[in-house]
């Protein structure tokens with residue numbers, strides 16, 4: 001990187017401010033000019049940044065962002081299973097894997113519904 005005041009060579013400098021951030025900037029030895037860069041970042045530390053809210057319990061059921069089925073689907077699956085319908089037929093009807101139907105019927109999944 002060249003000085004944009006005089007075209008001379010720049011020396012990279014780093015300093016730390018009292019907020020624990022690190023700034024990198026450049027100083028030109030030829031003209032004494034300084035160039036601040038956009039680099040300005042908190043010193044990397046392991047783990048989440050301070051002040052990050054602790055994750056709560058996972059969103060269950062429909063409130064989970066990955067949910068495909070609704071509570072009504074689950075109630076219907078359990079109703080059909082209770083009426084004697086084969087789990088693999090229920091799976092085909094809802095587009096689920098049979099193992100997932102089993103998990104719903106045995107209350108391993110969606111256990112907060114009913």
Ligand SMILES: [Zn+2]
Nearest residue numbers: 003006028031
């Ligand atoms: Zn310069």
